[in-house]
Amino acid sequence: MTDTSIVFIVSGALNRGKSSIVSTLTENDDIAVSAIPGTTRKANRYDYQIGGRSLYSLVDTPGFERPVKALYTLETETNPSLSYPQRLNELFSSPEIQKRFPEETEILLPILKGGAIIYVVDTSLPPSAASHAEMELLRRTGQARIALINKQSAGHDDLWLSLLNQYFNIIRHFDAAKAGFNERIKLLSVLRDIDPRWYEELDPVIETLKTEWIDRNNEALQNISKLISDILQVRIDKSFETLSNMEENRKILRKSFLDKLLELEKVYQQNIRRIFKHKRYKSGLEVNQETQSADFYDLKQWEGLGIPKEKFALTMAVIGGATGFAADLAMGGWSGGLPSILSATFFGGAAWFGYDSIEVSKKRVGKHRLLFLIKPKSAYPFIILDRAIAYYLFIKTYAHGRRDDAAPPKSINIIGKAEQQQLKNLTNIFKILSKTDTTAYLTIEKERQKLQEIIAVLLEDEQQ
Ligand SMILES: Nc1nc2c(ncn2[C@@H]2O[C@H](COP(=O)(O)OP(=O)(O)OP(=O)(O)O)[C@@H](O)[C@H]2O)c(=O)[nH]1
Ligand SMILES: [Mg+2]
Numbered sequence: 001m002t003d004t005s006i007v008f009i010v011s012g013a014l015n016r017g018k019s020s021i022v023s024t025l026t027e028n029d030d031i032a033v034s035a036i037p038g039t040t041r042k043a044n045r046y047d048y049q050i051g052g053r054s055l056y057s058l059v060d061t062p063g064f065e066r067p068v069k070a071l072y073t074l075e076t077e078t079n080p081s082l083s084y085p086q087r088l089n090e091l092f093s094s095p096e097i098q099k100r101f102p103e104e105t106e107i108l109l110p111i112l113k114g115g116a117i118i119y120v121v122d123t124s125l126p127p128s129a130a131s132h133a134e135m136e137l138l139r140r141t142g143q144a145r146i147a148l149i150n151k152q153s154a155g156h157d158d159l160w161l162s163l164l165n166q167y168f169n170i171i172r173h174f175d176a177a178k179a180g181f182n183e184r185i186k187l188l189s190v191l192r193d194i195d196p197r198w199y200e201e202l203d204p205v206i207e208t209l210k211t212e213w214i215d216r217n218n219e220a221l222q223n224i225s226k227l228i229s230d231i232l233q234v235r236i237d238k239s240f241e242t243l244s245n246m247e248e249n250r251k252i253l254r255k256s257f258l259d260k261l262l263e264l265e266k267v268y269q270q271n272i273r274r275i276f277k278h279k280r281y282k283s284g285l286e287v288n289q290e291t292q293s294a295d296f297y298d299l300k301q302w303e304g305l306g307i308p309k310e311k312f313a314l315t316m317a318v319i320g321g322a323t324g325f326a327a328d329l330a331m332g333g334w335s336g337g338l339p340s341i342l343s344a345t346f347f348g349g350a351a352w353f354g355y356d357s358i359e360v361s362k363k364r365v366g367k368h369r370l371l372f373l374i375k376p377k378s379a380y381p382f383i384i385l386d387r388a389i390a391y392y393l394f395i396k397t398y399a400h401g402r403r404d405d406a407a408p409p410k411s412i413n414i415i416g417k418a419e420q421q422q423l424k425n426l427t428n429i430f431k432i433l434s435k436t437d438t439t440a441y442l443t444i445e446k447e448r449q450k451l452q453e454i455i456a457v458l459l460e461d462e463q464q
Helices: 018-025 067-077 084-093 095-100 102-112 129-140 157-167 181-194 196-232 246-275 299-304 309-321 348-352 380-396 420-435 441-458
Strands: 007-012 044-050 053-060 116-121 145-149 170-173 235-240 326-335 338-347 359-365 369-373
Touching: 007 018, 007 102, 007 129, 018 053, 018 116, 018 181, 044 196, 053 196, 067 084, 067 129, 084 095, 084 102, 084 129, 095 102, 102 129, 116 129, 116 157, 116 181, 129 157, 145 157, 145 181, 157 170, 170 181, 181 196, 196 246, 196 380, 196 420, 196 441, 246 380, 380 420, 380 441, 420 441
Parallel strands: 007 053, 007 116, 116 145, 145 170
Antiparallel strands: 044 053, 235 338, 326 338, 326 369, 359 369
């Protein structure tokens, strides 16, 4: 691991959102954040890494506990002929002082070693005597510094601004619970400017972050198109003792099919969380009654996607007109003219066109096959595509400092916004993928690529 010399020390009073800022800026959701004041007790350094290389570090620190007394001690118990950084160094190197001011020691020592200061304030509370003392102590370290107004709760902004202006050249708003990639880059650009030593170093870091962000988004798009091609390639093989209880058989097939879809969606969601470095966030797709219910992938959902009825009718006409779709069930154990064991292979495509409306014609086709006629009904690839995009956009903008575990939206209505031609193109890709043999890798790859391109176009307006 290459070490970086770029170190920011995040300081401020208790419970102001310091750890949240560190968490968001280092994309590390392992850091303890809580509404209980005094959560952070020791200074901890967190590196932001790409490919094993540390690009910059942030030090999370405890809140100031006794800044007024610490300032007084600095004034009265240190040698006035020395510079303030020297006096601070001397003072906080003393074990006795460290014992008296453990929090101040944790904050000031890393700064005195050469870190730049990020001072966090929450303007919902007015500044106090302690705030003055905190800023005085920080100023006396002689290090570069910036003030961040965390949480967007306006309260005593004017009071704070006039005070902060006396101590900081740069003051910015930063909402650690909402900041996305662009806000992070903006803040890093500001930080780049506070210390001339780091300008040269931080500039390429920002470029690296931008390139890596593009890579991550491309990887996410690959995952979306892989998910869709995987669900269209689902093949369920089951054997049944008898054809007489077809209602029951259909339920069993349907459940296996839905279980498989859920499993694939879950793997997809895990991959998206991995790409965007969310280790802790759990609230993803849950297997519940809703997801297992009959209309989960059905037209009701489709209408929920906001697609006008005419558009839907046209798309379905494309599907219907192009197929006259039928599914075969191969039969084994043929004896005495009637099947005793039915080995059924249900194709993803068959389910796409309406699992529930499968009609068993019982028409024998050839010696060992039965023909099943399928009515177009379900739109599950569109529904899953829409939800996959919604999840991706949600996770990529979910700040690592956020801890509320908000549920992802089920739909983002992106399919509803698609042009008719795009829907037709999607439909054709779905159709090819659902009919293609799972070992026809080249065809699958080609269709995946086409799908990814359409998704990229659909997402053009949504990407930040
Ligand atoms: N809405 C909102 N809440 C925030 C923000 N930053 C922090 N919080 C919340 O404020 C509380 C304190 O956040 P922390 O990041 O733990 O604060 P801290 O300054 O590290 O606290 P100590 O370690 O106890 O000094 C938590 O409940 C956070 O979820 C923000 O930008 N917006
Ligand atoms: Mg903390």
